[in-house]
Amino acid sequence: MASERGQQASLTPLPSVEELPTLADGGFDPERVKEAFESFRRHTTQLQVQLRVLQAAARSGQVEPTGHAVRMDALHMIRAAADMADTIERDAQTASAAQFRRTEEDVSRRQRALQEREHEVERFRQESERQRAEILNAARNEAREAQAEAQRHATAEIREAEARASRLLEQARHQATELTNSARAEVEQTLEWARAQASAVMARAQEGAEQLLAAAGLGDRLFGRRRRSFLARRSFPAGVGRTAALCPGSR
Structure with a gap:
């Protein structure tokens, strides 16, 4: 043991x-x-x-x-x-x-x-979508503003062009009126000059005719008839006056 x-x-x-x-x-x-x-x-x-x-x-x-x-x-x-x-x-x-x-x-x-990664990806996707929407809205707003600004500029330019055209048209009308008045005055002056020249020529012709008739010994009756016929021919047509006005050397 x-x-x-x-x-x-x-x-x-x-x-x-x-x-x-x-x-x-x-x-x-x-x-x-x-x-x-x-x-x-x-x-x-x-x-x-x-x-x-x-x-x-x-x-x-x-x-x-x-x-x-x-x-x-x-x-x-x-x-x-x-x-x-x-x-x-x-x-x-x-x-x-x-x-x-x-x-x-x-x-x-x-x-x-x-799950956190998926949530992060989802947040990133939502943030990207939000930023994309903001950028798109900003671009649309800028495009609208640019279009409105272009329309305003175009409207202003059109109005300015219309105003310039109106001023030019008014100036052209005024100049045309002045030219018309000037031409009318010149024509009237030319007609007056032609009439004066014709009257002078007729007076000299009448005086010469009277002298010739007196020298020829014609009677008063013949002289009166000649005088009346001569006075009847004193009124010249408009074409004769204009021709005389254009040709002042015909005196």
Whole structure:
């Protein structure tokens, strides 16, 4: 019994699940898990060594292992293996749950980023549409203002041209009136001059005829008839007066 207690005391103590520190995400510390596996490996190795020692002692006949000790060692190993399997399963479940949560968080974060990106794109599109509408409205307003300004300038130029045309027409009418009056005055002066010249010529002709008749000794009757016929021919037509006016050298 003393040797059995010494063998059990020399075994490496097995770690428990409560001794393993946990992380913030719910899993165990990887370094401590490695140390726990290493402790189980050393404990298993020590048990194998003790089993070989007991088997060798049984063959030599020096020590006879009791069935109770063998059963206790086997139960201890089975319990340790079951605890280790439970720990590994819980750790795997915890790690998978943590990984699943991290995956869900990553997917949610990516979805939120995608939604934010879509919202940003939508805001950018709306802002672009608003700016395009503002630019289009500004261009339309500028075009309307330019058209109205052009129409005002055209109307002003048309009015100015009409005013200039009216002034030129009035000046032309005034000049035409002046020219007409001047030509009429010149024609009247020419007619007066022609009439005066014709009267002078007729007077000289009458005087010459009277002198000739007196020298010829004709009577008063013949002289009177000649005088009346001569006076009847004094009225010249308009063409004769104009010809005399155009040809003043005919005097």
